Each structure stands twice: as structure tokens, then as C-alpha cells.
Amino acid sequence: MYRDVLVIGAGVLGLSSACHLKRKNPEKSVLVVDALGGPGRGNTAKSAGVFYNLHSSESNYLLADSTIDWLFHLQDDLGYDLDLAQHGYLYLLSESKYSMLRGLVSKMRRWGIDLRTYDKDELKRVMPDLVTEFGEEETELMGLDPVDVGLFGVKCGSVNTDALARSLEVDFLGLGGEVSYNTAVTSLILRPERRLDLPGEPFVWQDIQVVGAETERGEIEAETTVVAAGVWSERLLDPIGFDPLMRPKTRAIFVFKDPRLQGLLGVRGFSSLNTLPFTQIPEIRIYLKAELTEGSIWLGCADDFGRRYGLEDDPKPESGLYSNSIYPALVKYLPCFQDIRPVNMWAGQRAINRYDGVPVVAPAPGMIYVGSATGTGIMKCDALGRAVAALYADEEDVELFGGRRLKAASLGVETRGVEKEAFKI
Amino acid sequence: MYRDVLVIGAGVLGLSSACHLKRKNPEKSVLVVDALGGPGRGNTAKSAGVFYNLHSSESNYLLADSTIDWLFHLQDDLGYDLDLAQHGYLYLLSESKYSMLRGLVSKMRRWGIDLRTYDKDELKRVMPDLVTEFGEEETELMGLDPVDVGLFGVKCGSVNTDALARSLEVDFLGLGGEVSYNTAVTSLILRPERRLDLPGEPFVWQDIQVVGAETERGEIEAETTVVAAGVWSERLLDPIGFDPLMRPKTRAIFVFKDPRLQGLLGVRGFSSLNTLPFTQIPEIRIYLKAELTEGSIWLGCADDFGRRYGLEDDPKPESGLYSNSIYPALVKYLPCFQDIRPVNMWAGQRAINRYDGVPVVAPAPGMIYVGSATGTGIMKCDALGRAVAALYADEEDVELFGGRRLKAASLGVETRGVEKEAFKI
Numbered sequence: 026m027y028r029d030v031l032v033i034g035a036g037v038l039g040l041s042s043a044c045h046l047k048r049k050n051p052e053k054s055v056l057v058v059d060a061l062g063g064p065g066r067g068n069t070a071k072s073a074g075v076f077y078n079l080h081s082s083e084s085n086y087l088l089a090d091s092t093i094d095w096l097f098h099l100q101d102d103l104g105y106d107l108d109l110a111q112h113g114y115l116y117l118l119s120e121s122k123y124s125m126l127r128g129l130v131s132k133m134r135r136w137g138i139d140l141r142t143y144d145k146d147e148l149k150r151v152m153p154d155l156v157t158e159f160g161e162e163e164t165e166l167m168g169l170d171p172v173d174v175g176l177f178g179v180k181c182g183s184v185n186t187d188a189l190a191r192s193l194e195v196d197f198l199g200l201g202g203e204v205s206y207n208t209a210v211t212s213l214i215l216r217p218e219r220r221l222d223l224p225g226e227p228f229v230w231q232d233i234q235v236v237g238a239e240t241e242r243g244e245i246e247a248e249t250t251v252v253a254a255g256v257w258s259e260r261l262l263d264p265i266g267f268d269p270l271m272r273p274k275t276r277a278i279f280v281f282k283d284p285r286l287q288g289l290l291g292v293r294g295f296s297s298l299n300t301l302p303f304t305q306i307p308e309i310r311i312y313l314k315a316e317l318t319e320g321s322i323w324l325g326c327a328d329d330f331g332r333r334y335g336l337e338d339d340p341k342p343e344s345g346l347y348s349n350s351i352y353p354a355l356v357k358y359l360p361c362f363q364d365i366r367p368v369n370m371w372a373g374q375r376a377i378n379r380y381d382g383v384p385v386v387a388p389a390p391g392m393i394y395v396g397s398a399t400g401t402g403i404m405k406c407d408a409l410g411r412a413v414a415a416l417y418a419d420e421e422d423v424e425l426f427g428g429r430r431l432k433a434a435s436l437g438v439e440t441r442g443v444e445k446e447a448f449k450i
Numbered sequence: 451m452y453r454d455v456l457v458i459g460a461g462v463l464g465l466s467s468a469c470h471l472k473r474k475n476p477e478k479s480v481l482v483v484d485a486l487g488g489p490g491r492g493n494t495a496k497s498a499g500v501f502y503n504l505h506s507s508e509s510n511y512l513l514a515d516s517t518i519d520w521l522f523h524l525q526d527d528l529g530y531d532l533d534l535a536q537h538g539y540l541y542l543l544s545e546s547k548y549s550m551l552r553g554l555v556s557k558m559r560r561w562g563i564d565l566r567t568y569d570k571d572e573l574k575r576v577m578p579d580l581v582t583e584f585g586e587e588e589t590e591l592m593g594l595d596p597v598d599v600g601l602f603g604v605k606c607g608s609v610n611t612d613a614l615a616r617s618l619e620v621d622f623l624g625l626g627g628e629v630s631y632n633t634a635v636t637s638l639i640l641r642p643e644r645r646l647d648l649p650g651e652p653f654v655w656q657d658i659q660v661v662g663a664e665t666e667r668g669e670i671e672a673e674t675t676v677v678a679a680g681v682w683s684e685r686l687l688d689p690i691g692f693d694p695l696m697r698p699k700t701r702a703i704f705v706f707k708d709p710r711l712q713g714l715l716g717v718r719g720f721s722s723l724n725t726l727p728f729t730q731i732p733e734i735r736i737y738l739k740a741e742l743t744e745g746s747i748w749l750g751c752a753d754d755f756g757r758r759y760g761l762e763d764d765p766k767p768e769s770g771l772y773s774n775s776i777y778p779a780l781v782k783y784l785p786c787f788q789d790i791r792p793v794n795m796w797a798g799q800r801a802i803n804r805y806d807g808v809p810v811v812a813p814a815p816g817m818i819y820v821g822s823a824t825g826t827g828i829m830k831c832d833a834l835g836r837a838v839a840a841l842y843a844d845e846e847d848v849e850l851f852g853g854r855r856l857k858a859a860s861l862g863v864e865t866r867g868v869e870k871e872a873f874k875i
Contacts (some may be wrong), residue, residue, distance in 0.1 A: 230779040231736035309655035354655040379693040
């Protein structure tokens with residue numbers, strides 16, 4: 026089977042790439058394959074589904090800020106229902122941690138990011154469930170700093186990742202694209218650029234290129250292969266010696282639904298939604314997200330050093346992670362969680378780019394790799410799909426939704442030119 | 451068992467780090483452990499053992515140039531016999547590939563690198579075995595470009611890696627250091643910085659640190675653990691979630707000893723040694739090295755894209771790599787290899803940093819990782835050992851042999867600040 030473009034992975038990055046490729050090149054045949062049975066069934070489905078324009082790397086800011094605008098365009102102008110909820114992003118910090126972020130905050134404000142601060146008294150008033158002063162021996166022993174400052178980003182919220190993936194699929198199919206699910210790719214196919222048809226090719230002195238993929242349903246040849254397989258990309262890229270600069274880590278999410286959390290879920294004043302913003306307590310490496318469609322609170326663990334790297338097909342939350350590890354510290358800040366146990370939990374994997382925390386969109390002969398970093402692919406999916414289409418068309422600039430631009434080569438590997446991300450979840 | 455500093459790996463990087471740490475901190479106990487039975491028995495022993503100061507990245511240039519000076523100091527002033535042979539480095543290029551390097555060549559000359567060029571006629575004269583014009587259909591079909599230019603670096607040569615590793619060990623033991631061979635490390639030990647002695651520690655909200663290593667001979671606690679285990683480092687670092695920015699690839703070396711190669715081995719005029727320089731033909735991704743102690747020529751394959759990433763404990767040259775893949779192209783440039791088969795061959799692994807091709811010396815709590823990149827650890831070992839000792843002492847600058855300096859943080863991960871290397875083997 027031959028297609029002009031083969032996209033491996035029907036997550037948000039693969040589908041967004043496929044849409045932009047097909048839209049710009051309607052005459053080309055574009056096929057998306059995925060090992061799973063539908064769009065966004067891999068780690069897209071396991072993510073927290075948040076978006077925020079708070080990034081200290083200008084590349085990340087442009088990728089996310091333009092994609093957020095596009096998400097609202099998709100819902101408000103094109104009529105796709107994405108359950109967008111702009112509840113804001115609240116970062117709860119001690120005075121000493123906040124002082125280290127002052128430079129970043131000024132930079133983000135210069136870019137036009139709407140960023141507010143709450144002092145301790147304001148936090149107490151708007152978020153009565155939050156403990157901002159400990160004054161007890163136990164938290165001292167535990168080494169926990171109290172909360173002095175809340176940093177609040179306005180253009181932040183959550184999106185239904187399943188609806189987003191399905192919308193992208195609808196868009197792509199409407200453009201005349203093809204999708205083949207339950208089609209696991211087993212390897213990429215390498216051939217010499219100039220074939221001699223001799224046994225043993227490719228030889229070490231030949232220039233080689235990717236010419237498609239071997240799948241469980243047979244070989245698919247393609248002029249260009251887009252690898253957008255998320256954490257699974259390394260299974261395809263290691264054998265051909267291409268380093269995507271990303272390694273997978275497991276991140277768990279716990280779901281809480283309890284009348285005792287209604288106060289927290291319904292905090293007023295942060296946004297017109299009058300609900301809990303996406304709230305991060307970096308001191309204990311957790312975040313909370315209001316899931317309005319089900320009236321629940323999601324809690325995620327965002328530890329890094331100490332959490333192993335390694336690909337897992339079916340990751341699970343570590344035994345005791347919530348009850349033994351997170352809980353004792355969580356209830357110090359939010360006593361309303363006392364004695365409440367999660368009603369659901371799961372784990373997904375995210376690809377971590379420890380080097381600079383910025384996505385990679387990099388060409389190799391016959392191939393384009395696209396990978397997000399630190400699990401922020403959903404909020405950058407439109408921009409990254411555009412970057413893939415720009416590389417495909419050999420364009421110097423990526424034109425983002427809304428008209429801003431960035432250099433396509435800056436997201437590459439050898440040609441990389443991005444600022445490191447310092448603002449991490 | 452407790453030591454102030456535990457160094458994992460008795461290759462050149464581990465031993466050099468151990469020497470500099472012990473020399474600067476004589477009151478500290480420093481122990482080097484290695485899974486193998488002696489110094490430099492891992493990939494140090496399998497390397498080509500070349501050094502060169504031709505690097506387009508200023509960091510790489512400083513690391514290598516100062517270490518080369520130190521190698522000569524070690525042999526000429528301190529009396530260690532390292533079989534140093536300054537036979538130069540010859541890079542054979544087509545006119546079109548050379549023109550892409552002109553900018554780099556100018557930059558290197560500005561730094562003071564002694565770099566000469568040979569045109570085709572000069573090459574023919576000094577290296578009569580080399581074919582510089584093909585004019586035949588077969589090479590055309592194969593897509594091989596002829597040689598038009600030779601770029602020659604003077605401060606380049608080879609070193610006996612075994613002698614180097616043993617010299618470093620002698621130096622280290624003389625300083626009062628300890629070495630324990632046949633002591634495989636199975637894992638790094640992580641503990642909270644503030645221990646509560648509760649079951650389940652470390653918890654996600656605790657700051658953690660490396661406090662030593664578990665070995666097959668028992669636990670070794672240490673205030674600081676230096677991870678210098680080369681490609682094996684990932685087995686220790688993946689479980690603690692630290693990304694060294696390096697991945698392993700296998701590289702094969704073939705040895706030739708034949709009267710028909712005497713002319714090539716004995717080319718005159720490049721250096722006072724009147725022997726073959728370290729010669730690279732990037733067009734076919736191979737290099738040659740004269741091994742004067744045994745009158746042989748070593749041939750290495752330096753392919754990259756297409757060559758898989760993956761750790762191997764006992765790598766072997768791929769079957770047919772020389773005879774089917776390298777040979778048909780090699781004899782086009784050097785017909786003297788006609789019908790000659792290697793008398794010996796082996797393979798080693800090198801850690802590739804595809805991002806920037808510059809070594810990494812990076813701290814994490816309780817730990818310092820040191821890794822070279824692209825297999826150039828031997829020619830940078832002294833400088834990298836100094837960088838480890840500078841990080842240990844919390845010094846801002848690394849003072850290199852001879853007095854030049856570079857920022858210690860520039861070789862880190864989060865704090866990285868190096869130029870990318872564009873001049874690759």
C-alpha cells in the first residue's frame with residue numbers, strides 16, 4: 026500500500042498534523058494509523074486535559090497561547106463542543122519560592138500574559154479551605170513551607186480531550202483524509218535514497234531515508250512518514266538511531282467526588298465559572314483540577330526527580346501513592362480532604378524533555394518527528410500540527426493560529442533554537 | 451560501608467574525576483568501584499584511542515585541547531608511557547562538502563587551531579594510495595563523491611587507552627584513593643534530605659537525594675556519588691528519573707595487518723612520525739588509524755542515522771559489516787585494501803549526545819553525573835575530571851590544565867550553555 030503521507034499515531038498531535046497536512050496539500054493522500062481502536066485513546070485520554078499560557082519559554086508561550094485561541098475558535102466559531110472551561114490557573118507558593126519566580130513573572134507580563142497575584146489575606150478570603158499558616162510541629166518536621174502567594178493565570182482552563190481528538194478526526198475525514206485504527210506499526214522502513222537493489226542494502230556509505238512503516242496489517246510505503254506516537258515513538262525511533270530528546274514517565278491522576286469537597290470545588294471569584302482553578306501546590310508536587318462535567322476534583326502527582334523513566338503500555342498508579350505518600354501532606358494544606366478516598370484513579374505516561382521542556386518537531390530523511398514535552402501536547406496541538414505541515418512544505422516560518430510566527434527549524438534537534446522552559450508543572 | 455565520595459566506573463572519566471577529587475580534597479575518602487576487573491576495561495578499552503582538537507564547539511575545543519596538553523605533560527614530564535603518537539588528523543572531502551565547512555575552519559583557525567589544507571594534487575603526491583578521481587560508472591551509480599580536499603589538523607593523534615587508564619589508577623592510588631573492582635553497582639540509593647524514618651519514604655513531597663549505591667557486595671553510603679559508568683549509566687539513572695542526555699550506540703573497529711598496506715601505513719610528510727594520520731572519509735563514514743605499536747591499521751565505522759540506539763553489554767560487529775557494506779566503497783578510495791581481510795575486529799559502545807555533541811557534567815542532589823558525548827571521553831578526560839571536582843567544590847569556574855577556564859554550570863543539564871558541535875566523526 027502506498028500513501029503520500031503516513032502519520033503514525035491518532036493522538037492529538039498526529040491528528041492535528043494530519044489535518045494541517047491535508048488542508049495544505051489536498052491533492053496528497055494522507056493516512057493516519059493507530060494501534061488502538063479510535064482517536065485519542067492512548068495517553069491523550071489519560072491526560073488531565075488542561076491548557077495554560079503560562080510558560081517562561083517564548084516558544085512554549087507562542088505554541089500554547091495560539092493553540093488556546095484556536096481551541097476557542099473550534100468551539101465558539103466552528104461549533105465543536107469541547108467542554109472548554111476557562112477556570113484559570115492558580116500557583117500556590119511560599120514567599121521564598123515566589124521571589125525566585127519574580128523575573129519570570131515580569132517577562133510573562135511583558136508578553137501580555139494576564140497574570141495576577143493574591144497575597145495571603147486575599148487567598149484566605151477567596152479560598153477558605155486552604156491553610157496558609159501551619160504553626161505546628163508536624164509540618165515543620167515534614168519540611169513543608171506554608172502558602173504566602175497565589176499566582177493566577179487567566180487564560181488557562183480545561184478541555185475534554187476525547188471531544189478534541191474526535192473533533193480533529195471529523196475535521197481530517199472531512200478534508201478527505203483516511204484513518205486506519207487497530208493498525209499497530211512494528212517498525213519504520215529504511216531504504217537507500219539511491220537504490221542499487223543489491224542484497225544487504227542499505228550499506229553504511231549510502232544515504233538512507235524512511236520510506237514508510239511495517240504494520241501488523243502489512244507494509245505501508247509513503248513519501249513522508251510523520252512519527253507522532255507519543256511515548257511509543259522510541260520503539261520506532263531507537264531501531265533507526267533517531268533520538269527524539271524525550272523519555273517517558275508515568276503520572277497518576279486520582280478522582281474525588283464527595284460533598285465535603287463542594288466548598289473547594291465551588292470557590293468563587295477566580296473566574297466567571299466560580300469554580301476551583303487548576304491549582305498547583307509545587308511544594309508537595311500535586312495539582313488539582315475541577316472537572317465540572319462530573320462535579321469532581323482530579324488530583325495529579327507531578328513529581329520528577331526520583332520518578333523512573335521507562336515506557337509502559339499499561340501504567341498504573343503506584344500502590345499507596347495517594348494514601349501513604351500524597352495524603353499526609355495534602356491534608357495539611359487542604360484539610361477538607363480528610364478521610365476522603367479517591368473514587369477512581371489511573372495513570373498515563375508523558376514524554377519528558379528534560380533538556381529544555383519545549384516540543385520537538387524534527388525532520389530526518391523521509392520523516393518528521395513531532396513530540397510534545399512534559400505532557401503539554403494537548404495545549405499546543407494546533408501549533409505543532411502547523412509546524413509539521415511547515416516542515417513538510419519546506420517553509421521557513423510556522424504561521425500560528427492568529428497570525429504570529431515562529432521559525433520551523435527552531436523546534437528541530439540539530440537546528441534547535443528555543444529558550445528553556447523554567448515554569449514547570 | 452561509608453565513604454565521602456563514591457565514584458561509579460573505573461573508566462577514564464571515573465578515574466580522572468577520582469584523581470581530581472582526591473587531589474583537591476585529600477582529607478576526604480574517595481572510593482572508585484567498577485563491575486569489571488581492572489581500570490579502563492569497559493568501552494575505554496574498545497575505543498580507537500584518538501585525540502584531536504578539531505571541534506567547532508568552543509566547549510569541546512577547550513576540553514580537548516587542554517586534555518591533549520595534559521596527556522603530553524603526563525608522558526613527557528611525569529614519565530607515564532602512554533604511546534602518544536601525534537600523527538595528525540586528515541579529513542578527506544569533496545569540494546562541495548568542504549565548502550560547507552569553510553565557516554567552521556575559519557572559526558577554528560581564529561582559536562589558534564593549527565589546520566592545513568591539501569588540494570587534490572598535493573594529496574596525490576603525499577598519499578599515492580588514495581584515489582582522488584573516479585571517472586567510472588560504478589562509483590557514479592553508488593553515489594560516491596571523489597576526494598578534492600584534505601583538511602589536516604596537527605594537534606591530533608593516538609593514545610594507548612589501557613596505559614592511560616592504568617596511569618590514572620596509579621595516580622589515584624598514590625593520592626590515597628581506594629579502588630574496588632568486580633563490584634557491580636545494582637542501583638543508586640535515594641533518601642529524603644530530611645528523614646522522618648516512616649515506612650514508605652521517600653514521599654512525593656519530600657526533597658530527595660542520592661546517598662550512595664547498592665552493589666553486589668553490599669551497600670556503600672556516600673555524601674556524594676559520582677556516576678561515571680559510561681553507557682551503563684542509564685541503568686542506574688533511569689530508575690531515579692535522571693536523563694543524562696546520552697544514548698548508547700555500537701561502533702565497530704576492524705584491524706588490518708598486511709604487507710600490501712605498508713605504503714599507506716608509511717605515508718610521509720604529514721608528521722615527523724611519517725605515518726598515516728588519523729584519516730576520515732566522511733563520504734563513506736569510515737576512519738583509519740595507524741597503530742604503530744603493532745604496525746597495523748585500524749578501521750572504524752562511524753555511521754549514525756540508521757544505527758540503532760540501545761545498551762549492549764557485549765556488542766559485536768554486525769555480521770558482514772566490513773565485507774558486504776564497508777569494503778565495496780573502501781576499495782574505491784583505497785584500492786590497496788583489495789582482497790585484504792581484517793585480522794581482528796571488535797565493537798564498543800559510545801554514548802551519543804545528539805542534542806549538542808558536548809559532554810555533560812551535571813549535578814543532582816547528592817550526585818554528579820559525568821558523561822562524554824559521541825565517544826570523545828578519552829581526549830577530554832582530564833578536563834571533565836576537573837569539571838566534576840569543581841562542581842563538588844561548588845566552584846563557578848573549571849580551571850583546565852594550562853590555566854584556561856570554562857563555566858562549570860555550562861556543562862550541566864538545566865543550566866546548559868554550550869555551542870553545538872558541528873564537526874562530527
